[in-house]
Structure formats: structure tokens, C-alpha cells
Amino acid sequence: MTTTLPDAEGLLADLIAQMRPALTPETALVGIRTGGLWIAERVHAALGLKTPCGALDVSFYRDDFDKIGLHREVKPTEIPFDVEGREVVVVDDVLYTGRTIRAAMNVLFDYGRPKSIRLAALVDRGGRELPIAPQFLAATVTLAAGESLELTRDASGRLALHVHKS
Amino acid sequence: MFLSNNPQLNAKGELHHLLSLEGLPRAILVQILDTAQSFVGVTQREVKKVPLLRGKAVFNLFFEPSTRTRTTFEIAAKRLSADVINLAINISSATKGESILDTVANLAAMQADMFIVRHAASGAPHLIARHVAEEIHVINAGDGRHAHPTQGLLDMFTIRHYKKDFTGLRVAIVGDVLHSRVARSQIHALSILGVPEIRVVGPKTLLPSHVEAMGVHVYHDMAKGLKDVDVVMMLRLQNERMQGALLPSPQEYFKFYGLTADKLALARPDAIVLHPGPMNRGVEIDSDVADGKQSVILPQVTFGIAIRMAVMSILAGN
Numbered sequence: 279m280t281t282t283l284p285d286a287e288g289l290l291a292d293l294i295a296q297m298r299p300a301l302t303p304e305t306a307l308v309g310i311r312t313g314g315l316w317i318a319e320r321v322h323a324a325l326g327l328k329t330p331c332g333a334l335d336v337s338f339y340r341d342d343f344d345k346i347g348l349h350r351e352v353k354p355t356e357i358p359f360d361v362e363g364r365e366v367v368v369v370d371d372v373l374y375t376g377r378t379i380r381a382a383m384n385v386l387f388d389y390g391r392p393k394s395i396r397l398a399a400l401v402d403r404g405g406r407e408l409p410i411a412p413q414f415l416a417a418t419v420t421l422a423a424g425e426s427l428e429l430t431r432d433a434s435g436r437l438a439l440h441v442h443k444s
Numbered sequence: 445m446f447l448s449n450n451p452q453l454n455a456k457g458e459l460h461h462l463l464s465l466e467g468l469p470r471a472i473l474v475q476i477l478d479t480a481q482s483f484v485g486v487t488q489r490e491v492k493k494v495p496l497l498r499g500k501a502v503f504n505l506f507f508e509p510s511t512r513t514r515t516t517f518e519i520a521a522k523r524l525s526a527d528v529i530n531l532a533i534n535i536s537s538a539t540k541g542e543s544i545l546d547t548v549a550n551l552a553a554m555q556a557d558m559f560i561v562r563h564a565a566s567g568a569p570h571l572i573a574r575h576v577a578e579e580i581h582v583i584n585a586g587d588g589r590h591a592h593p594t595q596g597l598l599d600m601f602t603i604r605h606y607k608k609d610f611t612g613l614r615v616a617i618v619g620d621v622l623h624s625r626v627a628r629s630q631i632h633a634l635s636i637l638g639v640p641e642i643r644v645v646g647p648k649t650l651l652p653s654h655v656e657a658m659g660v661h662v663y664h665d666m667a668k669g670l671k672d673v674d675v676v677m678m679l680r681l682q683n684e685r686m687q688g689a690l691l692p693s694p695q696e697y698f699k700f701y702g703l704t705a706d707k708l709a710l711a712r713p714d715a716i717v718l719h720p721g722p723m724n725r726g727v728e729i730d731s732d733v734a735d736g737k738q739s740v741i742l743p744q745v746t747f748g749i750a751i752r753m754a755v756m757s758i759l760a761g762n
Binding site: 384 | 458481486489757760762
């Protein structure tokens with residue numbers, strides 16, 4: 279069985295439409311590297327938000343470090359605003375177990391105490407292992423066993439979803 | 445379990461211990477530098493800690509005194525949320541006649557996860573690495589004249605920070621290369637990272653014979669050695685060297701090999717000056733240079749924490 283995938287650019291437009299009425303210009307977006315950051319940057323530009331977009335790498339906060347070690351390509355986390363008292367939206371591409379989001383929240387709390395954290399995701403593929411739910415979500419996708427989803431970005435900046443079989 | 449040709453690597457070719465930079469693949473050095481770059485951001489935050497090594501026990505085993513290196517390893521381990529135990533062995537068991545391996549076996553029985561080892565004898569960290577249980581990691585924090593890999597790495601991080609790329613650089617290492625584990629680690633690291641011209645500068649009595657075999661150019665005249673270099677790496681002149689027949693006097697040494705503004709002017713105008721510390725002002729380096737615009741000696745110390753965080757977290761995960 280092959281899963282049919284929705285168009286990522288169409289999903290992004292849906293996500294932006296959902297977020298537009300719910301965000302103020304002071305709301306801060308933080309994208310999880312790498313796919314989440316691509317989406318956060320697009321949402322940030324489309325909504326004309328004032329607070330600069332943050333980039334999050336959760337490698338130092340993962341709960342599977344003891345099993346798989348440090349990620350080969352750790353990139354810096356950049357939070358170019360004061361987290362203290364701020365409304366933050368964490369942005370990721372594919373929502374799965376919820377463990378990455380748990381790690382992302384812990385990173386944010388080491389920068390300060392946000393007023394609130396909401397979650398935006400392009401796609402929810404189910405399989406949650408933690409009590410985490412998105413406030414903004416463009417699509418739910420059911421995958422066959424052994425399949426995983428990947429977001430890519432081509433040279434022109436166009437986003438696309440792909441299925442990988444393990 | 446380990447590949448016989450490099451006792452630091454595990455069967456998958458990943459770094460399990462850090463004993464020396466000699467023979468390590470460039471990819472591993474670059475991975476350490478890149479990871480350290482991410483840790484620099486962590487050390488500038490409100491909360492300067494990440495939970496990576498939570499619950500792990502890191503033992504600082506210093507068989508030879510050190511303040512700066514021990515402290516930066518301790519800070520690095522604490523910022524990774526590890527528990528740190530400091531042991532100055534020269535004032536405990538060693539004086540009671542316990543062997544290194546007995547000391548280490550006892551500490552391993554206390555559920556150690558990592559040993560940071562400083563020892564006056566070259567090869568002591570290798571000896572320990574060969575005898576510890578498979579899950580324990582060993583980091584060489586300086587052994588005899590042999591190696592000081594984390595110092596070499598933090599120097600490379602500093603150079604990359606200011607110069608961006610290694611492949612067009614001319615680098616001079618100046619001073620007591622003969623007795624310097626720092627110089628050996630620097631030369632290996634610079635070669636692995638592709639620096640095309642490495643120079644060593646010093647009096648004949650303080651340069652190892654056949655040092656050219658390491659792929660470096662030898663200069664006894666400092667003016668020639670510093671001409672047009674991008675990076676000047678000063679070495680510490682250890683006080684005990686001045687008592688033997690190797691050197692006439694500190695004043696005489698300063699005249700010929702001390703880094704002054706006049707001598708530094710021969711290097712490129714944007715050259716940077718490094719020193720592993722602690723400095724002997726007025727012996728190997730003039731205060732005007734040590735505190736001058738081209739000095740990056742204090743950033744080296746800051747970067748040293750990020751480098752040690754990177755090494756510890758990569759080892760612990762492999």
C-alpha cells in the first residue's frame with residue numbers, strides 16, 4: 279500500500295490561514311530545525327510578525343541520547359527575543375511521538391518562562407507517546423507500518439512531502 | 445572490540461576515548477568543532493546547562509597540578525549536568541604507593557562513567573584507557589610531553605572562529621616545542637585540518653630534533669618565522685627549563701623569542717595571537733601584546749569550555 283500525500287504548499291497555506299486570527303504581531307515563532315524552521319520562516323513572512331523568528335535544535339535535550347548518542351550535525355539554537363512572559367508558538371513539520379516537542383519546550387524554559395506555548399504542525403501522523411496536541415494543524419496522515427514522512431525544500435524554496443519506507 | 449590501529453575509536457570508527465589528535469580523521473575533528481559551536485550558544489544563555497549527561501559521573505583525575513584545565517573540564521561537565529568528582533592524586537593515594545591502575549579500578553567501582561586524566565608521564569591516559577571497562581570513556585587532559593588534545597582542539601576552534609577556513613593559512617608555533625604537549629597536539633590538528641604552512645620557531649635547544657618529519661618548517665630567527673603569518677601560537681616557557689643548560693636567562697630568551705609589538709608587526713596585520721596559558725609576561729610574551737587588539741587569549745579560555753562540552757557529549761553518546 280502506498281500512501282497518497284497532500285501538497286505541502288497547500289497545507290502551508292491552510293496552516294497560515296488558521297494561525298492568522300490567533301496570533302498578535304508580538305507572538306514569537308520558533309521553528310524546530312530543519313523542516314519546522316522552513317515552515318516557521320514562511321509563516322513569519324506571510325503574517326508580517328514583528329518578533330524575529332527563532333530556530334531550535336533539540337539535540338542536547340533528546341531523551342534517546344543514551345541509546346543513539348549525540349546527533350551528528352548539531353546546529354546552534356538561536357532565540358533572538360526574550361522568552362520571559364512571551365506568547366510562543368513552536369512550529370514543526372511532522373508531529374509523531376511528541377518527544378521532540380517535549381524536548382523543545384525544555385529548551386525554551388532554559389531561556390525564560392514564556393506566557394504560553396502553542397504548537398503548530400504541518401502534518402500529524404499519529405503515534406503519540408506523550409500527552410501533546412497541536413493547536414494549529416493542516417492535515418492528518420495515516421502511514422503504513424514502516425513508513426516515515428520527510429519534508430524537503432528545493433532550490434526555489436518550494437516545500438514537498440515524501441514517504442520513506444524503512 | 446577496538447580497532448588495533450587506533451585505540452581511541454570503537455568498532456564503528458567512532459570516538460570512544462580522546463587520547464591524542466594524531467591519526468584522527470578530519471571528519472571527527474570537524475564534528476567536534478561544529479558541536480562546540482552549538483555549545484557556545486548554551487554558555488551565553490540565562491540557564492547555562494543542558495541535561496545531556498544527567499546522572500553521569502565524571503572523575504577529574506589530576507596526577508599533576510593544574511588549575512585552568514581542571515576548572516574548565518569541571519565547568520564543562522557541570523554544564524552538561526554531570527556530577528563531577530575532583531581528585532588531586534598527587535596528594536592522596538599515589539603518595540601511599542597505590543598504582544595508577546589500582547586507583548582507577550577503585551574509582552571505576554564507584555560507578556564512574558568518564559575519566560579526565562592529567563599525568564606527568566606520557567602515555568598514562570592510554571594505559572588507563574586500555575584497562576577500564578568498555579563503557580567508561582577516557583579523556584587525556586595532558587600527559588607528559590605527549591599530547592593535550594582538548595587544548596589543540598580549542599586552539600583550532602579559536603582559529604576557525606577568527607579565520608573561518610584553515611586551507612589558506614600560515615601558522616607559526618613559537619617557543620619551547622621540545623617539552624610541549626600542546627605544540628604536538630597543535631601540529632597534528634593543523635595538519636589534519638589542512639593548514640598548508642606550519643612553522644615552528646625557537647632556539648635549537650628547545651626544538652625536537654627531526655621535528656621536520658612532522659611536516660613543519662623550522663625557523664630559529666623569529667623575524668623570519670613570523671613573516672606574513674596569519675596565526676601566532678605562543679607556547680609557555682616552563683620555569684624549570686630556565687634552570688638547566690637549555691637557556692641563558694629569561695631576559696635573553698625574551699630578547700630573541702619573546703613576542704613584542706615590533707616582532708608581531710612582521711606578521712600579517714590581521715594576525716591573531718594565541719597562548720595556552722598561564723602566561724609568563726615579559727618572558728615569552730610582552731604585556732602589550734598579551735592585552736593587545738590581536739590577542740585572542742581570553743576567548744580561547746571561553747571556547748575551551750564549549751570544546752570540552754562537545755568532546756564529553758560526543759564520547760558519552762558513542
